[in-house]
Amino acid sequence: MLNGINPRLETKRLILRPMLETDIDALHLIFTDPRVMASFGGELFTREQTGHWLKRNLDHQNEFGYGLFSVILKETGTLIGDCGLEQMESEGAAELGYDFRSDFWNQGYATEAAIAVRDYALNTLKLPQLISLIRVGNLASRRVAERVGMTLDEKFMRYDIQYWKYRIENR
DSSP: OTTTTOOOEEOSSEEEEEOOGGGHHHHHHHHTOHHHHGGGTSOOOOHHHHHHHHHHHHHHHHHHSOOEEEEEETTTTEEEEEEEEEEETTTTEEEEEEEEOGGGTTSSHHHHHHHHHHHIIIIISOOSEEEEEEETTOHHHHHHHHHTTOEEEEEEEETTEEEEEEEEEOO
16 A cells, blocks of 8 residues: 555656556566566566566565556556666665566656656655666666666676666755
8 A cells, every 4th residue: 555655656648556466467568578678687577477576566565655656658558667666775775667568668658757756756755865776788778767867876796797876866
């Protein structure tokens, strides 16, 4: 229930609503798309892995009062991605992350959704900062981070993978 808040964010073209168990089929389309999963090392999710991923995110919403939103295209009602916040204990900050179906790439949807989530995180939740952890080489995600006002904080290794860490402070 998101600590009784249950937010719904709206942009010109998108509705961002809390993720639901019934989103599993639409989310599974994302995590079985080879173009999407190339950003995560290439291995496609099984339905069981998608279910575990969804449960972890729903549990996160319940624990922290925020999480990932399902991103719905207003024009058609289609779930085209997810965008939201995940508390990163190792970083002491919430991570702004996003995953979109590849047939909806290069249309500004990730940036539009990320700006809405950034504003919600900083203005409504009053989080002190946001980060984005992006695999080195994922230029599209890097551009989204930069378009929402994040700046490169550092480049680091995690699980033998190089990442860029982008950050924005709440002023």
